[in-house]
Amino acid sequence: MLLKYKNFFSILGSWIFFGGLIGLIVGSATTFLLETNDYLGDEVRLERDWLIYFLPLGGVLIGYLYMNYGKVFLNNTLNDTAELNNLVIDSVHGKKEVPLRMGPIVYLGTFITVLLGGSTGREGAAVQMGGSVAAAINKFFKVNKLDRKTLTMSGISAGFGAAFGAPITGAVFGMEMSALGKLRLEAFVPCLTASFVGHYVTTAAWGHEHEEFIIQNVPEVSMITFMKVILLAVIFSLISVCYCQLRHGIQNFSEKLFKKNHMKRAFVGGLIVVGLTLIVGSQDYNGRGLEMLEQSFQEEVPPFAFLAKLVFTAVTLGSGFVGGEAIPLFFIGATLGNALHGFIDLPLSFLAALGLIAAFCAGANTPLAAFLLAMEMFDGKGLEFFLVACLVSYLFSGHHGLWPSQKIYGLKSRLYRIPPGKTIENVEKKKKHTKPNG
Template sequence: MENFKNKFLNQTVITRHKTFIFTLATWVLLGSIIGIIVGSTSALLINLNDFLTEVRESNPFLIFFLPLAGIVIGYIYMYYGKGSRKGNDLILEHVHHGQGEIPLRMGPIVFICTFITHLFGGSTGREGAAIQMGASIAEGVNRLTKINKIDRKILIISGISGGFGSAFGAPLAGTIFGMEAIVIGKTKYEALVPCFVASFVGHYVATAWGIEHEHFIIKSIPDINTINLMKVIGLSVVFAFTSALYSQLRHEVKAFSDKYLKNLMLRAFVGGSIIIALTYLIGSRDYLGRGLPMVERAFKRDVPPFAFLAKIVFTAITMGTGFRGGEVIPLFFMGATLGNTLSGVAGLPPSFLAALGMIAVFCGAANTPISAFIFSMEMFQGQGMTYFFMVCIISFLFSGHHGIYAAQKIYEPKSRMLNLPSGKTIKSIEEE
């Protein structure tokens, strides 16, 4: 009897080891496949976006075609989108509820519409396209391998990680971003292996295609003392409120459009016309496209004091009326220019506050404090980590229930001070 019991236990242990090895090998293989494809598409996205930006800047008249470009984008999503117009929110809803399938056409459509938006001057970034392409690629792998329902969600999350890591050259942040952005208050660590593999493979594949990501230099880091810490705490609250302002304005523009401009072609036509009017009212084209030159300027010299506010308005209108792209680089713009503007008031180095603002506004809007902190370490080579950790925590807390991803679910409230219910999405709380 004892021998039979020992044999049974040994067989159980062997089965567990086999399951572990098989599962690990599966995640590494599928994560690598996703990373290779996502990294290649991200490289194409980045190269074409850079090219189209140069074309637009060389041909200023192209902005007058932005309303017509909006009609084209609206037409594509009306007649060919099949639900993919929800974008990142559709991905989050799929992971939360597992209902239906992510349309494979989501990737190609957002790819094309992002190019159209950038060519004609919409104020947007690129990570939204990279994330949606990553998710649709992961869905394609899911269908080919006929993997089970739970693991399908994990691969979708790894597609998000691969898209973020390859788009920004931040594989560590990309690994965590996919797991952290899905639900506030809970990180899906069961997806760690495929997210890690997809993000790193995606990053190195994009690099192999010749992609060089943007890097910004902090000229000096102030000493850590009581006065400077108090200043950074206060500034972090300002950055958090700025992220909440953008998130809320962006959702309000979309809600207004949903109510009064139900036709997607008309909606984007109106949005494009408003962008043209604002461009000539302000007298500057600095707020069109990604705006990376202004971000670089914020690290080197003074910027217009209300540049951050202009970018908030331009991007909220662009994204809220149906144009495509991403919001992370515009968030960098808002945070960096606001930090530069506040440097004179706070008596802290402009490049230092530009860097803090970049990370804090992104963190507050995406509700991803761990990813944002790791991103700061990758972006700024570990400089000022104490300050960056502080701003991420404070911005995450003080941005409240606001965020750019309306379908982001609150597993646990950020703090009991906010008195928010669990299990609801940002959108449902805003509608109460």
């Protein structure tokens, strides 16, 4: 009995140690990411509109980095860092490994994208840095294969928790991100430790201040309000699916057209983004778009802002630029909620908040993490509505999502006959090749 307790506390201590170490490193690295992105995006790019014309050349540089330095053979398996979050998810499943260089490459690529006006976010770089740091710790401490997966999830948690100032969400996100319908609770202790340490290193130690989105008014609980929330959640889930399908479609088409030459793909993608910017006549939809995102909680924004951001981001990331997709989904959902204010009698800030959470939930396929994000981001306001919105948007988004490598362990509907363990990519390819009878 004494030996069992000794082993238990030994394992518990090691998880806390590894989680804390990952959180410390990733929290510091994420602070550097956030501060640098703020400087490049807000103080450099916005004051120099002409930088947008260099976006195609920036795409060539990003493509060169990934083509020449992004591919690494580990254990006789090719690990391509250009797969971004999908490579991190594959490493959780034990299919591939995250190279140590993945974090620095994605940081540099994200900085170039933000500086030159590509439409992107930040959590992707933070998550990939988390995976890279976890890989370094796995290698240094010679962690066994099973525990390496757990530490990779801890790296994901640290990156997300630090990037958004949401440590509880980060802890769950690391366990929920890799698979639909399965929560990997075996990683709870290191994920929780890594996320909280990463968050407090970012905010308390380095003093970074995250953006705040405030709900001014929450509607009264009633059957009518719940019916409106359900309808809205369906709409937000569908717009999220539209974004995911367009983004993946552009990626698949451009890879086929240019024979996976990332330099050519990104150059042409950059030209298209420049053209779209000139057509729109402003740079509101370039970069992260945080200013309009915050504005959508306070006053009306252009009614088709959500559609413009959807197209800008799908072209940017689909053509080979890098960055996160959470912030763009926040923008798309919040501005769509803002646009619906004229048709649905609910408070403006509440509609924006509902859209932000539901669109993210549908794209990420992480209903628990999305609900917790709403609780942390909006101080627990409207928890009944956000719970319903997360569940509905998750179900109605079907077997689609931001990351094709996500495995499907729990079907969203019995209408689909999918063997356990298939990925979103497998399902989408099967649908494309399935011919109708007759």
